[in-house]
Amino acid sequence: MVTQARLRENAALGLLVLGLGLAGWAGCHLVVVARENAAIADPRSLELDEDTAPELILAKAQALDLGGDYREALRLYHTLRNDPSPAFRQRVHYNMGTIYLREAAGLWNSHGVLEYARVNALVTLAKENLKEALRLKPDDQDARFNLEYAFRITPPPKEKEKANWQGTKSSVFSTLPGIPGGGP
Amino acid sequence: MRKFTLPLASMLAIVAAAAWLTSMSDRAVPARLESQDGHTVTHTMGDLIVRDVVVSVHGGRIDPASLPAPGPINEWAEIRKVETDSAGERTRVRITYQVFHGVRGPETAELPPLRLRFSGTGGSPDVEVPPLPVSFMPLIPPGIPDEKVMIRTTRPAEPRPFAPYGPWLGLGLALGAGAGFYLLWLRGLLPILAGPLPFRRASRELRRLANQPLPGRPACLILHRALNETAGEAVFGDDLEAFLARHPEFIGLRGLLSEFFAASRRLFFAEDSDDGVYPLCLKLAHLAQRLERRRS
Incomplete structure (x- = not known):
């Protein structure tokens, strides 16, 4: 009977240790999650390092973009493009595509084809990222809408410059600047 | 009597040749396209389109090399998935496309034709599947100038869920409390x-x-x-x-x-x-x- 009582005590002690260990482990994670959520809610003062959680980097990138520093935001988004979670990668590609599109739309609507090269490059990047976002989540209505707009503002193909130069050897020489003062 | 012999022999030869040809064609029925789903639905940007092609094969098997490979097929469509399914003398080829066709108004475009090759069938081994017309309409209402379109904004980071840890904490506390009280x-x-x-x-x-x-x-x-x-x-x-x-x-x-x-x-x-x-x-x-x- 003494042995049985001791066994019961030991079993209860083991369960106590297990329960407290489990509670401690879960509590630690809850504290970490609560801290991360606080940082996500206000990421302005967030300092990034290699251990920073991807969601925090996304929050920082979003804050930088809203603050006007979209280039730094894109740099941060680029670091997240290979995240193993497809749902997270989808959001990263959507945000990148949308930033490229917004910049392209600004240039297109203000300068039109005068900014052909930049608009074309930005729209191409926007389309690539929005397509990838739609590959990962085909029913993303926002990505569909933005991609359609990217197609709308895609500049028309630039016409190839005509090869209509018809100069002759003499006319070439005639375009060379003369040496002032009649040098050799 | 002799004057009827040659025409009679010729007629018999013709009948025999026709019978032989008929039996040969019965033995070698080529693979034949039975149906292809017509797409009456109008699609928009990013839609997935499933194209079902049914071929009667009469004992033949589809050559996997003739199936289209996943990936882009033109400027506005790409293949996401290709599946085949054989039942009896029919083979169904199901191709899932995703379309990225930007349009300003209702338009029709065609998914390209397919050439499927079958082995073990008589006649021509290839089955030609005609192009599939697909209707598109824009998501952005026509008539709105580009500069008036408001693009959708970026998405904020999502708070991490407490989900797995809250229940574990509760379980741990309950276990610890129960064991503690028992002790x-x-x-x-x-x-x-x-x-x-x-x-x-x-x-x-x-x-x-x-x-x-x-x-x-x-x-x-x-x-x-x-x-x-x-x-x-x-x-x-x-x-x-x-x-x-x-x-x-x-x-x-x-x-x-x-x-x-x-x-x-x-x-x-x-x-x-x-x-x-x-x-x-x-x-x-x-x-x-x-x-x-x-x-x-």
């Missing part, structure tokens, strides 16, 4: 739940006797009282087995209890010395305290 109950440290714990009280009272010069007699009295209280009646040495039968939790203490009754008898009736009685009572009370349980 306290086992050790008799929950007086409310434990009910009267005679040996626990006796153990406490015995410890108070530690500094007395002759603690043997009062110690025996205390322990007798605890035993009586546990049994609900007076317990003597002769009643020990009956007591243990009613309280089997103390069976492990049979030897100590016998020793205690013997020592008590010597002390009270034979006026024996006090030596060794107090430690015996203390040990017995301590062990019994651990075994006693709440009684109904």
Whole structure:
């Protein structure tokens, strides 16, 4: 009977240790999650390092973009493009595509084809990222809408410059600047 | 008679040749396109389009190399998935496309034709699947100038869920609390739940006797009282087995209890010395305290 009582005590002690260990482990994670959520809610003062959680980097990138520093935001988004979670990668590609599109739309609507090269490059990047976002989540209505707009503002193909130069050897020489003062 | 022989022979030869050709064509029926789903639905940017092609193969098998490979097929469509499914003499090829066709108004475009190759069939081994017309309409209402279109904004980071950890914390706390209460109950440290714990009280009272010069007699009295209280009646040495039968939790203490009754008898009736009685009572009370349980 003494042995049985001791066994019961030991079993209860083991369960106590297990329960407290489990509670401690879960509590630690809850504290970490609560801290991360606080940082996500206000990421302005967030300092990034290699251990920073991807969601925090996304929050920082979003804050930088809203603050006007979209280039730094894109740099941060680029670091997240290979995240193993497809749902997270989808959001990263959507945000990148949308930033490229917004910049392209600004240039297109203000300068039109005068900014052909930049608009074309930005729209191409926007389309690539929005397509990838739609590959990962085909029913993303926002990505569909933005991609359609990217197609709308895609500049028309630039016409190839005509090869209509018809100069002759003499006319070439005639375009060379003369040496002032009649040098050799 | 002879003048009919040559035409008759010619006719017989023609009939035989026709029969042979017919039998050959029966034996070698080529793979044939049976149907292709017509797409009456109008699609928009990013839609997935499933194209079902059914081919009757008459014993042949589709050449996997002739199936289109996943990936972009033109500027606005890409293949996401290709599946084949054979049942009887029919093979179904299901191709899932995703379309990225930007349009400003309703438009129709065509998914390109397919050429599927089958092995083991007579006739032409290739099956031509005609192009599939697909209708598109824009998501952005036509007529809105580009500069008036408001693009959708970027998405903020999502707060991390507490989900897996909250329940684990609750489970851990519940487990710890349950085990803790059980442990306290086992050790008799929950007086409310434990009910009267005679040996626990006796153990406490015995410890108070530690500094007395002759603690043997009062110690025996205390322990007798605890035993009586546990049994609900007076317990003597002769009643020990009956007591243990009613309280089997103390069976492990049979030897100590016998020793205690013997020592008590010597002390009270034979006026024996006090030596060794107090430690015996203390040990017995301590062990019994651990075994006693709440009684109904």
